[in-house]
Amino acid sequence: MAQITEAYIDALAPNAAAIKNGRSLAKKNSFQRLCQTEDGTLIFGECKGSGKEPYSCSADFIKPDSPVFRCSCPSRQFPCKHNLGLLYAYASGSPFQTGEIPQDIADKREKAEKREERKQEAAASGEPVGASKRKTSRSALVKKMNAQLEGIDLLDKLVKQVVNGGLAALDAKSVRMLEDQAKQLGGYYIPGMQAAFRELLLLVRGCDDQEQQYTAMMDQLTILHTLIKRSRDYLTARKENEELPADTGTRLEEWIGHAWQLAELRELGLMRSSTELLQLSFRSYADEARAEYIDEGFWLPLGSDGAGDILVTRHYRPFRAAKHIREDDSCFLVVQTKELAVYPGDMNPRVRWEDMTMREPESKDYEGVKAAAKRSYPEVIKQVKNQLKSPLAYKNPVVLLHYAKLGKAGETYVLEDEQGKRLALGEIDAIRQPTLQLLPMLGAELHADQAVLVMFEHQMGSRRLTAQPLAFVTEQAVIRLLY
Structure with missing residues (x-):
C-alpha cells in the first residue's frame, strides 16, 4: 500500500x-x-x-x-x-x-483481474503489454494531412498579409480582422500553428515599448516563417512516402499541434522504465494564445539516468473547461513510476506517466540532486545559446547549476563556478514573478558550494542572456522560490 x-x-x-x-x-x-x-x-x-x-x-x-x-x-x-x-x-x-471487503468492490476487483489476465495473454502472444491496437487508416491520415497543408497555405497568406501591410500599419481594427480570419485555422488540425499566429497578434497590443514590441514581433514572424516552411515540407514528404516515420527528433509535431498518445510514444521507443523523479520547482500561468492554463513542473530523474538534465511536466487546462479539469500542483515527494513517457524535444523534454507511487525524499536523494548539477558555466551557456539559435526550440531552457559562490557584483547578483566564470542573475519575462528579492533571506550556508535551478532567457532590451533562480538545492532540502 x-x-x-x-x-x-x-x-x-x-x-x-x-x-x-x-x-x-x-x-x-x-x-x-x-x-x-x-x-x-x-x-x-x-x-x-x-x-x-x-x-x-x-x-x-x-x-x-x-x-x-x-x-x-x-x-x-x-x-x-x-x-x-x-x-x-x-x-x-x-x-x-x-x-x-464490500461485495461490490470485490466484484469490481474480480473484473479488473480478468482484464489484466487478458492483457497478459495478449503480451504472451507477442503483443507488448499496454500496446495499443489502434490502426490508423492510410486514407484518413492522407485526408488529414491534406487539410493541414491547406491550413498552412491559409496561415502563409495571413502572415504575408501582415508583412506586406507593414507592422506599423497594424492597429486595433486590422488586428480584429486578422483574429477573425485566424479562427478559420481551427478547422485544419493545426492548433499549434494557430496559437503561434495568435501570439503575433497579442504582441501588437501587449507592449508599451515600441522598439521592444517590433523586435518581439520580428522574432515571432521568424518562428512562423520557419514553422510554415518546415511543416509544409515535412507533411508533403510524409504524404508522398507512407514509410516515412514521424519526426521524433524535434518539437515540430507539437508545433503543428499533434497531441502525442502514450501508445505512440511506446511504439516509438520513447519510454524510460522504473524511474524516480523529484520536483524542484512548479508554476502555473495563463497562455492567452492557446487559451489555456498551463501547470508546469520541473523535475530531475534520480540516479544516473538523464545525467542531470531537467525534465518538464505540462498539464493543459483550456479556459472554457478549466473548472472541470484537475489542476496540477507542487509535489514534494519522490515520484516512482514504472514507465515514463518522454516527448520529442530539446534540452528540457516534456514527460508524462500514468501510474505512480510516492515516497518521502531522503538525504541521499538531495545529495544525488546536488551532485547532478552542471559545473561548467561556459559549457552550459554554449548549450543554451545553441538551442536559442533554433527558431522552433523552447526559448527558456531550465538548468540545474552548481556554484562555488553566490554574491553581488555591484547591484547584480552573480553565480560563480569553480573556474571563476560568472553568470548574472536577473528577472525574466517568462516567469512573470520576481524571485531575486528573496535572495537576501537565504542563510549563509547557501552562499557557497550549493546548487540552483535557473531558467534562461535572451532579453531583448539588454541583448543579454539572463538566468532567474527558481530553487536552491542543498544536501538536506530543496528551497523553492516558486511554487
Whole structure:
C-alpha cells in the first residue's frame, strides 16, 4: 500500500478547494464509519452528506501505483472531497476498524483481474503489454494531412498579409480582422500553428515599448516563417512516402499541434522504465494564445539516468473547461513510476506517466540532486545559446547549476563556478514573478558550494542572456522560490 501522507493526498486532489473540503470533513469527524481490510489494501467508510443516507466512499490500493477511488456522491471530481476526507482521516491517525471487503468492490476487483489476465495473454502472444491496437487508416491520415497543408497555405497568406501591410500599419481594427480570419485555422488540425499566429497578434497590443514590441514581433514572424516552411515540407514528404516515420527528433509535431498518445510514444521507443523523479520547482500561468492554463513542473530523474538534465511536466487546462479539469500542483515527494513517457524535444523534454507511487525524499536523494548539477558555466551557456539559435526550440531552457559562490557584483547578483566564470542573475519575462528579492533571506550556508535551478532567457532590451533562480538545492532540502 502507498505511504499515505498529507503531501501524498494533496498531490492526488483535483484542486485547492477539494483539499480544503476534504480536510474539513476529516477535522469535523463527518465519517460515521471508518474501515480497512486486514491486508491494508482497501480503506472505506461512510460520510455524512446532504441527503438522508451517508455517502459510501473507498480508496482501493490493490495496485499501489494506480489507486482507485469510488464514492456514491454525485460529484464529477475524482477523487472527490469524501475520498480525500477518508484519506486525510487515515493519515491523521483516526481509528479504522478491520472489516471485510464490500461485495461490490470485490466484484469490481474480480473484473479488473480478468482484464489484466487478458492483457497478459495478449503480451504472451507477442503483443507488448499496454500496446495499443489502434490502426490508423492510410486514407484518413492522407485526408488529414491534406487539410493541414491547406491550413498552412491559409496561415502563409495571413502572415504575408501582415508583412506586406507593414507592422506599423497594424492597429486595433486590422488586428480584429486578422483574429477573425485566424479562427478559420481551427478547422485544419493545426492548433499549434494557430496559437503561434495568435501570439503575433497579442504582441501588437501587449507592449508599451515600441522598439521592444517590433523586435518581439520580428522574432515571432521568424518562428512562423520557419514553422510554415518546415511543416509544409515535412507533411508533403510524409504524404508522398507512407514509410516515412514521424519526426521524433524535434518539437515540430507539437508545433503543428499533434497531441502525442502514450501508445505512440511506446511504439516509438520513447519510454524510460522504473524511474524516480523529484520536483524542484512548479508554476502555473495563463497562455492567452492557446487559451489555456498551463501547470508546469520541473523535475530531475534520480540516479544516473538523464545525467542531470531537467525534465518538464505540462498539464493543459483550456479556459472554457478549466473548472472541470484537475489542476496540477507542487509535489514534494519522490515520484516512482514504472514507465515514463518522454516527448520529442530539446534540452528540457516534456514527460508524462500514468501510474505512480510516492515516497518521502531522503538525504541521499538531495545529495544525488546536488551532485547532478552542471559545473561548467561556459559549457552550459554554449548549450543554451545553441538551442536559442533554433527558431522552433523552447526559448527558456531550465538548468540545474552548481556554484562555488553566490554574491553581488555591484547591484547584480552573480553565480560563480569553480573556474571563476560568472553568470548574472536577473528577472525574466517568462516567469512573470520576481524571485531575486528573496535572495537576501537565504542563510549563509547557501552562499557557497550549493546548487540552483535557473531558467534562461535572451532579453531583448539588454541583448543579454539572463538566468532567474527558481530553487536552491542543498544536501538536506530543496528551497523553492516558486511554487
